[in-house]
Each structure stands twice: as C-alpha cells, then as structure tokens.
Amino acid sequence: MKKNIVYALIFLWGLSINAQTKIYVSPKGNDNGSGEIKSPLRTIQSAIEKSRKMQGAVVIELLEGNYHVNKTIEVNREDLTIKSYNRQKVSVSGDMVIPVNKAIKIKDKQILSRIDKALVDKIYEIDFGKMGISIERIHAVGFGRASKEGWSELVVNGEPLKMSRWPNDSMEPIGKVLVSGNEKDKETGNLPVFKFDTDRPKRWEKADEVWLSGYFGYGYADDMIPVKKINYQDSTFHMADFTNYQFNSGKPFLQWFAVNLLEEIDTPGEYAIDAKAQKIYFMPKGEIKELRLLTLKAPLFAIENCKNVLVKGLTIENSRGIGVYIENAHNAVVDSCTIRNLGSAGVSMGKGNIPNDNKKLHNMANAGAQISREIGGMAGALYANPVLNRQAGTNNGVSNSYIYDTGAGGVILSGGDRLTLERGNSFVENCQIHDFNRIEKSYRPAVWIDGVGNRVTRCDIFNAPSMAIIFHGNEQVIEYCKITNVCTEIDDQGAIYYGRDPSERGNIIRYNYFKEISPRHSVMATYHDDLACDGKVYGNIYYKAGSKPVMIGGGKDNHYYNNIFINSPYAIHLDNRGNNWGKFMTVKGAIVDQRLNLVNYTQPPYSTAYPELVNYWKEGAEMSLRNVFNGNLFVNIKNVIHGESSMGEFYNNWDTPNDPGFVDINDPLKGFKEDAEVFKKIKDFPKLPFDKIGCTLKKK
Template sequence: MQVKNIKYVVLMSGLILLLLFPLWQGEQANSRQGALDSGSNASTPINLYVDASANAQQQNGSQEHPYATIQAARDDLRKRSKPLPSGGATVWVKEGNYQINATLEWTAADSGTVQAPITYRTYSGKKATLSNGTSVNPADWKPLSAEARERVNPAIQPGQLLELDVKKLGFQNIQGFTGGDYFTEKWGILQLIAGDAMQPVSQWPNKDDASAGNRAGWAVASGIVNEKSFYYDDKQNKDTSNLGRMARWQRAIQTGHGVYLQGFWRTVWSPATIRLNEIQPSSRSIHLSETPAGGIGSKFSAVANAATTDNQYRVGDGSEEWRLLNLLEEIDQPGEWAMDFKDGKIYYYPPKPIKEMNTVIADRTDPIIRINGASHLRFIGFELKNGLGNGINVQNSNHITLAGLTIRNMGNGAITDSGGSHNMIQSNTIYDTGSFGISVNKAGNRAKLTAANTRITNNHIYNTGLLVHLEPLIIRESVGLRIDHNLLHDVPKDAIRYTFSNKLLFEYNEVHNTGLVEGDTGAFYTAQDWSSYGNVLRYNMIHHNQRSNGFYADGGSSGNTYQNNIIQDTKRAFIVENGHHNIATGNLLIDTESMEINDRSDSLNYGLNSEYAKLLRGFHPMSGPWKQYGEKLAKQYGMKGNLWSSVLSASWNPQYPNGSKLSNNVLVGGATIKISKKGDVAAQGNVILNTVNEAGFYNYSNLDLRTQNKAILQKFPSLNKVINEIGLYKDQYRSQPVARNQYNGLSNHSAPDSHS
C-alpha cells in the first residue's frame, strides 16, 4: 500500500513554514557524529537571555543582565500575558555547562501558540550542556581497603584500583539492581562516567576474550545439572584455570557480595540476569538463585528428548551463553568498574591518574527535561548528558520540536514521546545510552485510526542498549508517523521495533550492524498483530548486517508493504512468520542468504482463538472507522466486501500467511526463496543475478549501488536516484552529515564498545 506523504508544518522564527523533504545527502562530516547546529540567530518579538555565569543580583533576562538559569526565563514567560505577541518568544542560552539538579518542567502554562511559538535554543555554533550528573572530588577516591585488596583479580595489582564510598557521599541507587535478583529489562544502579564517557561495568569473559565460548565476551555452559544449574567446565577437563576464578566468586557469595550472571538461558534474545546462589568447585557447577523462565535450555529443543522427569523443564545442551557482570573480582582492564551493594562502594580501575580525569556519577532517575501537556514549544541545539533516567520525556503534548540536540551518557534512554501529536524530532545525535534511543508510544489513536502526524527525521543514533538491550527507535500503539532519513547502527538487537501500530511510513533510513549481542533479530522488527495494516517501508537500506535479519514480520504481524528497499550482507532479507498481506516487491537484495514466508500454524496458535484475533475484534472492526478501513483494504488487495470479514472467518484459514507475497525482487549473489506450502502465498517475478559483478554497480565497496543493469532497473526504476537520498541530510541543524567512510560504516562490527 502506498501512503501519501504527509506535509508537516513547523514553526520557525515566528512564521509557519512548510518543511520540505530533502532529497540529497549532505556534505561529508569531520567527526563520527557529524556537525550539529542550532540554526540561524533570528530574533523574535520577545527575547530573553540566559548565562550560567550571570550576576545573581542583577538578573532581568536582558542581554546586559541575563538570567542564570533556564527555569528563571521559563518563569518569566509563564507570568506574561497570553497570548504572546505574534512571532512568539525566544530564550537564548549562552554556551557553558548548566548543572540540572531537578528536572526542567514545562506544562500547559508554558505553551506557545501557532502564531506565537516559544523557542529555547543555543546560539548558532555554540554548545550549552545540560548535565544531570554529580562531579566527584578527586580526593574522595581512596586506595582499596584491606578487605577489598584481598578480592582483587590476580591479573592486576591492588594499587591499580581505587574505591569511592558512594554510600557515605549520599548517592541513592546503590542498594541493588532495580529488577532485584532476576530481571531482563531493568538495571537502575548509578553509573560511572569518566573522561566524558560511560565506563564499562566489569565482566567475565572480557569483551574482547573469545577463549571461553563461541564469541568474544561470552562463555558457554558445559552441560546442565538441572533447570537452574549448569556446569562451567567439562568434568573431564584437565584445565584448572577456572578453579581459582570460581573459588573467588564463591568467597564473594559467602561474604555477602552479590554475584550476577547474565545468560541466554532459554532464547537467543532478551538475556536474563540472575543472582548466583552458590558455586561448587568440586562438581564444577554453578547454581542460580532463581530458575530462568522455562528452565535452562533452548525453547526450541525437542521436548521428547529434552524434558525433565516431571516434564516441566527442558534441559539445555551445553550451548547456553552466559557472562558475569559487575564484580570487583573481575575488574582487570582499565576503565572497568563495579558497584558493590554490600560495601556501598564503587571499585574502579582508572585508565590514567584520577586527578587527570573528570569523574561524574549519574544517580538522578528523573529526566533532564519533562514536557507535559504543553504545545508549540521548540528546544534546539542543547547537549544533554549524565543522567540515570531519560534525557527528555514528552507527555500528552503537541507541536513540540526537538532539533539539533546531542543526547549521550544516559543511564536509560534519550527521548520519549507518549500521547503526542504533530511533534518533530529532527537532526539529533544520540549515542551511549543504557537503554533505548527514541521511544514513541500512543501517538495518534488506534481505536479511531487518527494520525498523530509526528515526524522523526535525520537523527543519528548508535551505541544504544549498553545496559538493557532496547532498540534505538521504538514505536508502539501509534498511528500516522513518518520516520525518515535516520541513521541507526551498532546496537545489540533490532534497530527499529514497531508494534501495534498503523499507517507508519518508514523511508530513506539507513541501518547497519544490528543484532551485535542478541540473536533472532531484525533491522526492522514487528510482531503479533493481525490489525497492524498500513505500515509502508520503502527506500530504506540495510547493510553490513551479518548477525541479524533484514525486515522481520514475526508472530502474525500483518499488512506490511516493503517496496524498493536495499538489503545487503544480511542473513534473511525478509522473514514473514504467518500474518497476512505482508508484501515485498521491487527490492534489491545483495549477498543475502534467503527471503522467506513461513507457516508455524502447526506448532503455534495463529487461529481464530489466538491473541491476534482477540486484538482485532477489540477494535470492533465491523463498525465505525475500522469498518471503513477494512473496506478500503479489501479493495486494495483485490477482495470483496470488508477485509476483516475474511480475516475473522474460519473458511479463509487465517492461521496461514494469506496474502503474503515476495514478488519482482532482484537477488544479487543468489539467495534461497522459501514460501509456505499452506495459504495464499506467492513468490513470482523475482530475478536472480549470480554475482555482484553481473549487477554492474558503480562502486560496490563504497555502496554506490547505481547501475545501468536493465534487469535491476526494471524492478527498481528509481534506484539510481534513491541511493543518493538514503540516510542523513544537510539541514539548518545538521550542517555536516557524517559519511560512511568516516566512521567505519562500511564493514561488519563486533559488539558495541561497552560491557554489552
């Protein structure tokens, strides 16, 4: 299905201007992030000024006597008569460091209007930093106590480590992980930032050590004792190198120090972190304090061969990956640290003398900025960093612009937008976050199929999910968003996850190096919804993506149209698991393994009693806007009446992937095409070119995929134009978009440079 481009109106310099969609790539960047700017220094009828070094006795917001805080300028505007004069107001924030000890809040009382928007911004080319962290006095770092010295890894000297008594200093998030003794998507302990970078939590094996498993940073079980215990060594193994390590871990447990393992106990995604109960060196076994959901062992193992005697748990085969996290005993590389919950101390291996480093503790869980119930506000050009929570939370707000921001070193995510509409998230650079990058939830109204008309464009997001493996871009329960020209890479799992949403348009996005930690992922991933029709993914490029799939419609997701995308060096370019009307046409696949439509109805419930059917019925699809939508969709797919009448009919066999097609695609380098034997599915008109040389690309090594090959251009006529439009573009906020060859964007990478 083709979705008409939505014109978004943004407020700039007091005028209502149409934001044109750029159709070119910008100039090359001089740094990995690319150059950001806050745009031209245009004036508005009301102008207030902020300077962190302002004289506290003479503040009135003028250029001569600026306010010292952004809050003071906000309060000044809040007190003024509304509406403001046509053209609105601008708060000019001078470059410098602004310590944020309490969340900056904007509510309905702080709103602008269409004619009079309110802008908070930096000066063009200048950086104003909003930091939520607490600087540490170098004198507070001390040599290790005698007890701690006894625990130090034998590979290093105790004198190389320092300790910080965070309990004595009054920090709060030091008692334990938010998720307790068993968790997947929670972390919640304070973070150490040094040299302006998040420091890696200690781990074993080290992130560059592949000697203990199949890949660097992970060990594998050598066999399973029971549903929550496993062998760390083969019983017959004469190598005793692990005996000393396990003895140290066991002593830590016995003296009350929490020891935690993170493992892919049952699946290759969403690893669970669980506290250890005990280690038995005599049997070379590790015993978890809690049983992983379903027990240790792959959920895909054959039940008949793997069930325990009570038929409750599967037993693993010794391939389960695991690692230890956050323990003094495993600090053995510069930069590593651990938070000891019993001692109330951080232990740290500084890479250089501590007096030469600026160390910061991120301990505040509230966002740096919260916008709740407001409208017609713009925040431009700031750097936000060093918080334990999110950078910016937007709630139930509209016509909010977040542009030209840099958000990094955040313990959780960068930007959330919940319940918003007509918002613009543009030209931001986001990296080094503990969790997600941008998360949008309940934008628009699914029950009424009302579009949010929010746009997410020209953002560069990478190295996210360093603590909790969430995606750089998440969209849930939303309708009518445009997501375009974003560059997403170097992430532990999916790059874009969109679920329970309709009428999303993804175009001109560039994605590479996803799934660097987890398995069974997709660069673009969606799942579990028969009602998710109208999502269009076109003109996107996925490349250098060996550990992940390309476009993944999992678990019954339906109504995705994949048109004129480029998928290179990826496992399965398309994978459709049941669901309906997932159509891939005119796409270019290069050096991929396969594209597939699978049927799992024999093993999983995809029928009329499934959760997918219940969700669709919950929208009352035979009346109101959903009835009209169903009639429109039926006509689009060449069906009679209302689409939902078929989907919810047993005679249509909705348990099968009906209506899904892989048609008129070009497969360069060969790829297997697999389709289900059941259901109304098809793979037709696809062209296979056996080698890259046959394709005649202008410069394949640099991903210049322009070509004069007639077979390719017949299926993808606009390729030579589209290839130069994909990814970041030059605008008033991003003056120098980053180029692939300037940040190692033309190769396959290992895991992000963190404990993940």
C-alpha cells in the first residue's frame, strides 16, 4: 500500500513539474498569479522572469487579447517559446488606444480656411495637447541618413494613415537650380534654392511648415527635407536643410512632391501632423471604429544573448520602432507571426551604429560606434568596414510570417563572419513582405543581408518604391522568391542589388520570378554593381523585369545559365567601367584595394575558397573577365545585349520572338509543355522547379 502511495506521489509530482513548464499569460491576468491557466499572469515580461526559476524548456502561452507594452520585452532565457495559446488572436503592440470621441470635426475658422470646402466635413482633428500626450514631429529621412524610429503615427481601424502629399500619385520636376547645395555650399551654409513651375504652392501660404520629398540629385537617392520659405514672386523654394548630394534638374527622375500639409488632405487615409499645435488632422476611410497612437520608440521584443527561442503565432504591431530585435542569439526564430504597422523595420538582426555627427550626410567615415537595439547608421558602417561583424548570432530566422506596412524595411538578416567565412545560417523563409517603405525608402529593402552563408527562400516581395533585396558578404543564397512591382520610383537600382566589393563571392541567385518591374527609368532585376564578382545566377524567370533585367557593371566571374527572359527592351547590360569612368575604384589604395586587403585575399580562407581572387591584380583589376552566359532563353527581347558584348562569353543560348513552348506564355510559372521547343534548341535545358517558386501563405 505504501509503495502504491509513493508511486502515486511520484506520478503527481511529475505531473506538477510538467505543468510548470508552461506559463499562461492574459491581458486580464495578474502578475501576482501562479501562471497556471486558471491564474494567468498579466505581462509577458513577468512570465519571462518567472521562467528563470524553472528548469528545462519553458513555453509561455498567451491567451487572446491585446498586450500593450511601454518598454521592450527582454528575452534572454534559453529554451523558451512565446506563443499564442491554441492559435488565439494575440496582439503585442507599442501603442496607446485613443478614445474615438477624441476625433472631432474642425471648428477653428482659420484652420477651416485652409481646407477645400467640399472636404470640411470629412476631415477630423485630435488635440493631443489637451489630452496631455506629446506627439513627435516628422524629421528628415532619406539616402545616407541614419535610420531612426518613426514619428507619432495614427492607426485607424487597424490601418496606418499615410502622410498627405501633393501630387497624390506623381511628382513635379525640379526646375532651374539657383543654389545646388553642393560641397562648397555646405561649407558656407548656402542652402539650396530651386524653381518650381506650378501654382499649387500658393495654397500653402498659411502653413507653418512645408516639407518636400523626392529625388533631388540622383535617381537612387530619395530625401525629405523642410522648406525655409517659398518666394511666390519668382516661384522658388528656399530649402531649410541640405540634401545628401546636391540639387540637380533636367532628368525625368529628378522630381519633388510636398508632404504633411493640412491643405493636401484630400484622400481617405491621409493625415498631417501639426507638432506646434500638438494635433493630428486626418480623413478616415469610413466610420472611425478604433484609434491607436504609435508611442514606443524601442523594439517591441529584444532577443539577446541566448539560444533556442521561438516566438510564434503573434501579431507584433503598432509601434514607432523595430518589431523584433535579435543580437548574439542562436536558433532564435520568429514563426507564423504578423508584423505590421511599425515605424522602423519588422525584424532586425545584429547591432546598428550611432553616427558620430548627425549633421553629416552620406559620410561613411561618420559611422560611429556599434549600438544595440537600433539600426542608425548601420548601412554606412558596413560601407566603411565591409568585414564588420554585427554580432547577430547564428541559425536565426523569420518564417511563415506576414510583414507589411512597416516604415523602413522588412527584415535585416545578418550572421556569420567575413574574415573567417564562418557561416551564419540565418534565414527568411516562406514570408510575404510588402509595402515596407512608408517612411524611409532608399536602401531599406524587404530583406537586407550581410555576413556569410545566410539565405532568403520562398518569399513574396511586392509593392516598393525601391529595392527588394540588398546583400553584402559571401555565400548568400536568394532562391524561390517571387518579386513583383518593386523599384517603382527610382533610377539606377535593382530588385536584387550588391556591389563595389570584389571579395564578396560565392553568392547564389536561383529559381526566382521577377515580374512587372517598371522599365520607366534605368531599373534592373539583378544588379551586380561596380565590379561585383562571382555571382551564380540560374533558373530565374525575368518577365517584364525592368529596362535592363541584368546589369553587370565591370565585374568578373559572374555566371548566368538556364535563365528565362521574356518581354523586355534588353536582357543583359555589360560594361567595362573599371577601364573608363570607374577607374578611380581600381587604382592602388582606392576602394577595391582596401576591401581586398581587409579580407587578406591572398591567404586562406579566401585564397582557398576563391582561387580566382588571388590573381585579381595580376590579370588587371580594371578588366571585366569570365562573365559567362550559357543555356539561357530569350523570348521577345528587342536586343539581348546592351553595352559591350565583348565583356561576356555567350554559348548555347536561344533568342526567339515566338512562344518557346510555355503552357501559358502570360503565366510563365505554369511551366513548359513536355514537347516544348526550348528543350530542343538549348542543350540540356532543365525542367525548372516552377512549382516551388513563391510563398505558400495566402495573401492578406
């Protein structure tokens, strides 16, 4: 009898231990509770703290509801899962709920005089000053500037508002430039001045602030800066700040548009911030059912100095900063989450940088020290020091998730060490990433990759003014992705882009579908810029994929095979820029020399991993060599080659104006017929894995 009692006690003790591997949390709970399902805790952070006292793996189960946080949830315990309980709807947000009755019709006659009479009854105001809530004004954003958290934005009925602008869906050309704001002007403080050719600015005479956004100097560099004054007599804008380069005019992509004006709220879903009055004006889309103000500047989650962490099944939303930050972690995965309505990036792996001088723009020597939980001048820091280890960790990833309506990119993917070629093995897999540039545009892609040995697989990326993927480093893989309607505004950029470092080798771009990328400016699908080398590009479909789907700018050892090009003005651009206008990069002591020396390119591991690199200088750094194109299909391409055909080696390709045997030529992903002509015309042309391309998630 006693033995049976002992066994029963051991069994019950085992059940108790097992029960305690789970901690339950509810917005209606109490942090003094036991953490059992009948007595859940209230906050996620308290559950994490409780888990530290427990042995083995712990699962934190979040019951349905909204978890509003005012500081970062710090995850630094190993073997931890934070998930939705039974797939219930769980939202973790850095916002503040604003009572709907605080949105009122405008009564101030001076304010009403600035609005089109037909729209007076459609525009609301919220006076945050009266509520004792401080709201942040907009700030300059653009190419070369440090990435910051977003300003105070309003989410109405679950959707973030968009800043008012004129014109609504186009831009105005920059007129004659009177003061360019060049380097000499910057030294003397002589601010830019340029002419405009429209009467629209007369509507803005009563506005306290006018901001202009657009492409002021180059088509790849957007900027947004304030106007000091408008001279209506000579139709000139006098700017209050400098842009990164200088103002230019005369090219179709050099354009501007005005933003954040009460006078230009004319479309449902638009808003303008009046920071001086501490008010936000907006035009809702229909009835206002819910209002949330984005408040938290720091990341919602920070996973740091730990391993084996899973965040699953949550909606991470409504915050001014990063959604999930990961540093020095191993096997930290964000899975089956919706990440949206953020002022910064959705997920960021690795440290950022604080610029030494915030007034200096596009100065890569200004990168400053590394910093946790921020992005800042990270892009400039990597440009200045391409072997910088951002201390992200290894085997971290984002999978099966939706990322959209973010302010400054989707995922910053980092891992591995460029000096040792140690792999990071981190990933973004089976995700939908779209509309990810609400605030910052240039060089804020859906996925940014740096380090060694990371991958992006089966992602759908769409709707962006600029690039889909930027990568740096070695042995990165981009595969099975569907990339559509990106690079919609810019010039001289690519959907996938890298360059200006011949030591970045072993990268693979395979089995991707590039569709409907605008040929309006000089836009590419895959862009090997400024002497980029050793890209293996195969099995991709380029369907109406820009003005020049492929750009190889003077590099070596790039290999294109078994790709399909359909309906473009050109297919491939080749040039020898290292021997002409780009020779400044290849002289001794210049950027190419610096970057090769950083990785000790004549010594292992680089000399053994990339033997062609050892003779880089002997065979001519300026020479474009061994760029091979074989087994490619060109369908209805006006001119296969743009530039210098002698810079490439071409064989076993087929160029045809006719259908080569598609099941449906308007939908290439349906593949080829069994007896397609392509299999006869191109020797050993493979059956490509069309069915594996793209994300398996349903569109939201």
